[in-house]
């Protein structure tokens with residue numbers, strides 16, 4: 001009997017070393033979380049790329065839509081006062 | 097209609113400014129289709145590409161060579177997986193892609209339909225076949241589709257050891273006994289022309305190339321890549337003291353490139369059509385592996401279902 005494997009897609013996140021955040025490495029197929037971790041270890045950490053793996057079902061991720069990029073991100077464009085260089089502090093004060 | 101045109105213009109503009117396209121961005125249907133075809137073919141090539149070398153793992157001449165070859169072949173499996181994932185981001189279904197390969201409906205690089213009768217073929221493959229693949233993949237690191245580009249960056253990082261281990265094998269043989277050197281030369285003779293064919297038909301014979309270049313899926317033409325590869329490889333062959341099997345091969349002072357003889361495109365199309373020396377054998381090996389792995393996939397599914405069921409019950413009881 002042949003059936004489509006109906007394995008879920010998992011997104012893989014890897015922490016390369018302690019002190020750094022997990023970073024998205026890619027995705028893979030697996031029937032469950034346990035196998036997803038095992039596959040992620042073989043697929044994404046063959047060269048000491050990580051010391052910790054997270055796997056998340058792709059379906060569980062909600063993403064912002066590229067169509068909303070303007071309303072979401074444009075408002076930050078004109079807020080220069082959120083950056084340190086906006087403020088004038090004389091050099092004599094020293095590094096601040 | 098005009099709205100569609102506007103979208104396409106905007107898309108082209110966005111690409112022209114060297115922006116990467118991401119899965120949820122609007123893209124022309126033909127861009128998506130071209131990528132799904134190209135990426136899935138690329139994935140199949142990585143997977144089928146394991147076969148000619150796997151043939152030699154158990155017969156490697158030393159443990160050092162064996163672990164290297166094993167690691168290389170395992171990398172190729174990984175490359176196939178990265179690429180199937182990239183194709184999935186475009187809405188392609190992995191099971192369908194795999195099925196197309198098994199049914200003989202999908203293409204993969206014709207180079208893998210050549211046999212590997214001697215150990216020297218492991219050297220020639222790493223040096224020439226991975227070398228040619230690298231030239232193509234380095235270019236694809238800058239492809240306009242984000243997930244494909246990222247897969248390529250990862251792949252390129254892993255590829256350079258593939259070529260080096262191959263060249264090291266060639267070096268050992270070329271500096272060995274007369275018989276070993278002859279073996280290396282024989283492998284070069286057999287792999288040289290098929291390796292040049294890996295870059296695909298000449299520019300005037302590849303009609304879809306222009307659109308791919310415009311969309312920045314491809315960044316260099318087939319002929320450009322082929323020439324680069326030849327220019328880079330000729331000195332490497334000279335270093336080995338081996339002769340490239342092309343009587344027309346000659347440095348051209350004016351162009352600053354090597355001139356080379358005509359490629360037998362009839363052979364190329366013939367192998368693509370399925371008449372290469374190993375097409376049937378390769379496909380047969382894939383089908384057999386897939387069939388023999390079926391019980392593993394089924395067992396994994398059964399286990400996953402049982403665990404999920406148990407978790408549901410425990411939750412219900414609590």
Ligand SMILES: [Fe+2]
Nearest residue numbers: 142171172175
């Ligand atoms: Fe590869």
Ligand SMILES: [Fe+2]
Nearest residue numbers: 172226255258
């Ligand atoms: Fe490779």
